[in-house]
Amino acid sequence: MKRVILSFMLVLFLCTWASAGSSVWKAQKDDSIIYLGGTSHMLRETDYPLPPEFDKAYKASEVLVFETDLGKLQDPSMQQKLLTKAMYTNGSTMDKHLSAKVYGELSTFCEANSIPLKAFSQFKPAMIVLALTVIELKKLGVTEQGVDQFFYRLAQTDKKSVEGLETVDEQIDYISSMADGNEDEFVSYSIKDMKTMEQQYDKLVNAWRKGDTKKLEELMVTDLKARQPKLYKKLFTDRNENWLPLIDAYQKTSRTEFILVGVGHLVGQDGIIEVLKKKGYKVDKL
Numbered sequence: 001m002k003r004v005i006l007s008f009m010l011v012l013f014l015c016t017w018a019s020a021g022s023s024v025w026k027a028q029k030d031d032s033i034i035y036l037g038g039t040s041h042m043l044r045e046t047d048y049p050l051p052p053e054f055d056k057a058y059k060a061s062e063v064l065v066f067e068t069d070l071g072k073l074q075d076p077s078m079q080q081k082l083l084t085k086a087m088y089t090n091g092s093t094m095d096k097h098l099s100a101k102v103y104g105e106l107s108t109f110c111e112a113n114s115i116p117l118k119a120f121s122q123f124k125p126a127m128i129v130l131a132l133t134v135i136e137l138k139k140l141g142v143t144e145q146g147v148d149q150f151f152y153r154l155a156q157t158d159k160k161s162v163e164g165l166e167t168v169d170e171q172i173d174y175i176s177s178m179a180d181g182n183e184d185e186f187v188s189y190s191i192k193d194m195k196t197m198e199q200q201y202d203k204l205v206n207a208w209r210k211g212d213t214k215k216l217e218e219l220m221v222t223d224l225k226a227r228q229p230k231l232y233k234k235l236f237t238d239r240n241e242n243w244l245p246l247i248d249a250y251q252k253t254s255r256t257e258f259i260l261v262g263v264g265h266l267v268g269q270d271g272i273i274e275v276l277k278k279k280g281y282k283v284d285k286l
Helices: 002-011 052-059 076-086 100-112 125-139 147-158 168-177 183-195 197-210 213-227 229-251 272-278
Strands: 024-029 032-039 063-066 161-164 257-262 282-285
Touching: 024 052, 032 052, 032 147, 032 229, 052 147, 063 147, 076 168, 100 125, 100 183, 125 168, 125 183, 125 197, 147 161, 147 257, 168 229, 183 197, 197 213, 213 229, 229 257, 229 272, 272 282
Parallel strands: 032 257, 063 161, 063 257
Antiparallel strands: 024 032, 024 282
């Protein structure tokens, strides 16, 4: 279970669920340059090599900035902390936080996939859904080696500086509490998505590779914002607002940074790209 939850921490902001170029942008203000890469946190082996624009931005940068500290994220103590926060510690069980109808939907899905739901009764519903999502993705040949991990390892080899926009503790809090108070809607919505995951995943990766921002917004932003506005605000809007002052601060350094975050954070009217434009940045695709 630890491995499954770690996997989902890497996939979370990919699967919340045509123009030329890729999902990489160059943002300029005054004499400073920042590169922004919209990442796909988990990919298949067939999705490599990555679009060349990623390599171009990497080579032009001295510092890589990820959503969080990816090295610390893999530390066993952090995995244990997530497991602790993912479970009810007051004797409660999952079925007490779901309606009979939604719990039935979840039970049916687990039975169809030979997953013993009762064995995970102490886990919060959201965490069960996250684990199921990873299982479904792995059926498609998806691995943990996404864009973030690829460049994190490359930066270590090349001895480039690596930083994060939020602490691992903050990311754990987002994950463990994302469905609190909204469990029924989260579980029901997620089960429907998992039933069409193969088609949706192909569309998403294709749009990401092409840098098709309209399609990415449609797949990652529009539906979630309409059907689960509280979750959208928590996972995207609030975090983007927290990151923007840090991105502004990077603009004032003498170094060139390559900021790599889930592509859903960059697209749409609330996305980081549009906000930077409104703040006076000149933003162009590579």
